[in-house]
Amino acid sequence: xxxxxxxxxxxxxxxxFAGSAAAQPRPLGVGVKVGVEPQVGxxxxxxxxxxxxxxxxxxxxxxxxxxTSTVAVPLRFPAVRRVAVFVGxxxxxxxxxxxxxxxxxxxxxxxLGSRVSLVGEVGLDVGVDxxxxxxxxxxxxxxxxxxxx
Numbered sequence: 001x002x003x004x005x006x007x008x009x010x011x012x013x014x015x016x017f018a019g020s021a022a023a024q025p026r027p028l029g030v031g032v033k034v035g036v037e038p039q040v041g042x043x044x045x046x047x048x049x050x051x052x053x054x055x056x057x058x059x060x061x062x063x064x065x066x067x068t069s070t071v072a073v074p075l076r077f078p079a080v081r082r083v084a085v086f087v088g089x090x091x092x093x094x095x096x097x098x099x100x101x102x103x104x105x106x107x108x109x110x111x112l113g114s115r116v117s118l119v120g121e122v123g124l125d126v127g128v129d130x131x132x133x134x135x136x137x138x139x140x141x142x143x144x145x146x147x148x149x
Contacts, residue, residue: 026114026148033119035142037068043146049076051086058095067095070140072105072123082111090140092125101125101138115148 029043033055041055051074058067070093074086085108092101107121123140 029117029146029148031119031144031146033121033142033144036139039068039070039142039144041070045076050074051076051088069093069095072140074105074107076109079108084109084111086121090123090125092127092138092140094127099127099136101127101136101140103138103140105140117146117148119144119146 027045029045031041031043033039033041037057037059039055039057041053044052046052053070053072053074055070055072056067060066070090072088072090074088076084076086078084085106087106088104090103090105092103093099094101103123103125105121105123107119110118112118120143121141125138125140127136127138
């Protein structure tokens with residue numbers, strides 16, 4: 001079953017409820033990211049430059065379930081008005097398989113107003129399982145939108 005209609009509906013709701021610009025920052029956001037697998041999560045601005053992003057996904061197949069949880073600490077650097085570049089470390093846990101990936105993300109965030117921001121990011125992860133016997137890489141790449149409270 002395709003997740004595209006669900007993701008598009010979620011993005012449409014974010015834009016419908018987007019408010020006008022306000023003078024005070026809105027540190028907490030909820031959103032979606034579409035990439036290798038769709039993710040939902042929280043985005044928290046801890047200050048002017050430091051943030052914390054928690055994203056998770058769950059895919060249920062015929063015989064098994066597969067999920068990931070990603071924690072990222074983006075460091076934001078304002079580039080031009082309403083646009084910020086961010087870079088930071090990320091850790092991804094593959095649920096139900098006890099595998100962890102460490103890596104980093106680089107991306108761009110565009111604020112549409114005080115409540116909605118669009119994000120595009122590219123990330124590379126490196127994972128180790130069973131000691132160093134099983135070495136693998138993964139990507140943490142996608143585009144998304146966050147609605148801020």
